[in-house]
Amino acid sequence: MTFSPELEKRFADLLTHYPEGRQKAALIPMLMYGQDEVGSVSPELMAEVAKRLSIKVIEVEEVLGYYSMLHRKPMGKFHIQVCTNVACMLVGGTELYDHACKKLGLTHLETQKGGNFSLEEVECIGACSWAPAIQVNYDFHHHVTPEKLDTILAGCK
Amino acid sequence: MSKLYNEPSPLEVKVVSKRFGLENSASIETYLATEGYLALKKAIGMTQEQIIDEVKASSLRGRGGAGFPTGMKWGFVPRQLDKPKYIVVNADESEPGTCKDRLLIEFDPHSLIEGILIGALAVGAEKGWVYIRGEYRYLIDIMDKAIAEAYARGFLGKNIAGSNLSFDLYTQTGAGAYECGEESALLESLEGKRGIPRIRPPFPAVSGAFQCPTILNNVETFCAVPPIIRDGGKAFADLGIPKAGGTRLVCIAGHVMKPGVYEVPLGFPMMKFINEVAGGLRPGRKLKAVIPGGSSCPILRGDECDLNMDYDSLAKAKSMLGSGGMVIMDDTTDMVKVALRIMRFYAHESCGWCIPCREGTTWLRKMLQRVTDGQGMTRDIDLIGDLAKNMLGRTFCPLGDAAALPTISIVEKFRDEFEAYVAKNPLAKNELVTVG
Ligand SMILES: Cc1cc2nc3c(=O)[nH]c(=O)nc-3n(C[C@H](O)[C@H](O)[C@H](O)COP(=O)(O)O)c2cc1C
Ligand code: SF4
Numbered sequence A: 001m002t003f004s005p006e007l008e009k010r011f012a013d014l015l016t017h018y019p020e021g022r023q024k025a026a027l028i029p030m031l032m033y034g035q036d037e038v039g040s041v042s043p044e045l046m047a048e049v050a051k052r053l054s055i056k057v058i059e060v061e062e063v064l065g066y067y068s069m070l071h072r073k074p075m076g077k078f079h080i081q082v083c084t085n086v087a088c089m090l091v092g093g094t095e096l097y098d099h100a101c102k103k104l105g106l107t108h109l110e111t112q113k114g115g116n117f118s119l120e121e122v123e124c125i126g127a128c129s130w131a132p133a134i135q136v137n138y139d140f141h142h143h144v145t146p147e148k149l150d151t152i153l154a155g156c157k
Numbered sequence B: 001m002s003k004l005y006n007e008p009s010p011l012e013v014k015v016v017s018k019r020f021g022l023e024n025s026a027s028i029e030t031y032l033a034t035e036g037y038l039a040l041k042k043a044i045g046m047t048q049e050q051i052i053d054e055v056k057a058s059s060l061r062g063r064g065g066a067g068f069p070t071g072m073k074w075g076f077v078p079r080q081l082d083k084p085k086y087i088v089v090n091a092d093e094s095e096p097g098t099c100k101d102r103l104l105i106e107f108d109p110h111s112l113i114e115g116i117l118i119g120a121l122a123v124g125a126e127k128g129w130v131y132i133r134g135e136y137r138y139l140i141d142i143m144d145k146a147i148a149e150a151y152a153r154g155f156l157g158k159n160i161a162g163s164n165l166s167f168d169l170y171t172q173t174g175a176g177a178y179e180c181g182e183e184s185a186l187l188e189s190l191e192g193k194r195g196i197p198r199i200r201p202p203f204p205a206v207s208g209a210f211q212c213p214t215i216l217n218n219v220e221t222f223c224a225v226p227p228i229i230r231d232g233g234k235a236f237a238d239l240g241i242p243k244a245g246g247t248r249l250v251c252i253a254g255h256v257m258k259p260g261v262y263e264v265p266l267g268f269p270m271m272k273f274i275n276e277v278a279g280g281l282r283p284g285r286k287l288k289a290v291i292p293g294g295s296s297c298p299i300l301r302g303d304e305c306d307l308n309m310d311y312d313s314l315a316k317a318k319s320m321l322g323s324g325g326m327v328i329m330d331d332t333t334d335m336v337k338v339a340l341r342i343m344r345f346y347a348h349e350s351c352g353w354c355i356p357c358r359e360g361t362t363w364l365r366k367m368l369q370r371v372t373d374g375q376g377m378t379r380d381i382d383l384i385g386d387l388a389k390n391m392l393g394r395t396f397c398p399l400g401d402a403a404a405l406p407t408i409s410i411v412e413k414f415r416d417e418f419e420a421y422v423a424k425n426p427l428a429k430n431e432l433v434t435v436g
């Protein structure tokens, strides 16, 4: 499998971050950064990472099944993550999530046909004091109202 | 980038947040121009005991949630042991209600680096990792940039600031798992595994990252260390109260006029914080309940909040100071829904390793859902309380208690609201004939 030069450099750097013989520690970062480029933790990505770390594919599977940000299937080009945890819930997070479901015609962890949008109801994303909060891919948006969400979605092109 | 997320309050005492809002606050130039790396230079001239004693004198307690005395923790590291020593920073920040470590890294990453380096001097560590939750990708970029600046200026790498200290620092991304904020699960995750906690002892001070002695602290804990070394432990301690030194960041969210992150001394009065720092409740509203420090803490009724924000006062009120994530609920709040939402979180985040937590959180979630759906029985209310109590102390890591404690407190303090839901269930009237 070939990656962009930036990702290759990142992978090479990562391998120098840990004590000798403990390079498996690079596994989770490699899957995260790899997923960003490849679109998902595909079987090919798993096999490639396992090969580079000299570990078994099952060890990659173990990790993949545990972490909620690692996905086997590609999410949308714009992955909309709406927090409904308690601080957001108190100021309209639940209604915001319902609005997003209707607007996108999706529910939790679904992706639109054509792959532009996907939706996820997420746990606290560390924006409680500026709630309700969402993330579009890695970008935070604070004090989001349904109207503001519409504008954000309209800007996702 | 230096735009603040909320207006500061004149009542704040700014120690760890003093650079927030400065022009280019995250850059090494700004840091050096504002007393940056002075504490490191001072620490280089101190012995390991002197550094640890200074941290002890500050009565700094961990800002991640458990509040363990930091100096004492550093003192547990077997410095003579012939193994590399490591530093791990907990920037997993996932406790609902908490959003402060994010600001420290965004606005002042060099103070974190300096705190880490002083920790490295104190225990003779040679390498460290800042474990940042995966959702905070932009902070990984900020931290990587700060680390690169520090290498370029000789504050990381070999012979730091002309001393014998050599230290390498890296960021490590998480991938979405609350449990990886628990220290031993974090160490597993750092080693490339599922975040299943480790049995303790041995504690990380003796066997931590890669089975070597490790100091593991919260971001804010490390950020408090440079001011402590620079101005002396006593000066920091005097800002707070006896046994709980200094200031801390409190994140306030929910039904207040000015939610935000504010830095106040330990022991600051809670009602004054809500009313004067955070602008009070919305007009015409009454205070119903407060989560004092993250959703893992037992909830306080509005009339129980006339207390000071320190470890002992909160313990006396049978709650905890926790992570500094305070959530305010006014009289419009449906406490049953709050209990359900909190339990949905813990059921989702339970790592599944031990049965009381894995099964307990799932059953509690189902029962709370049933009550909320208007299908609950009176006995469900008792069962929710009993089941939660039976989880206490019976789980492998503290997540089990963190799920049970808020539930127990909500059921006890707001039982009438659960009863009102049950009264909506027509079947609840002839409870005995219903098959459960
Ligand atoms: C389920 C669980 C989640 C935790 N999450 C965090 C976290 O996100 N950040 C943090 O600093 N500490 C967290 N902690 C506390 C850590 O286990 C540990 O006590 C802390 O990082 C130690 O640093 P300190 O002494 O500086 O507070 C969590 C604990 C538990 C049980
Ligand atoms: S208490 Fe919960 S999170 Fe902790 S080990 Fe048990 S199952 Fe895992």
Ligand code: FES
Pocket (backbone or CB within 6 Å): A083, A084, A085, A086, A087, A088, A089, A123, A124, A125, A126, A127, A128, A131, A133, B096, B097, B098
């Ligand atoms: S509860 Fe939504 S960001 Fe914390």
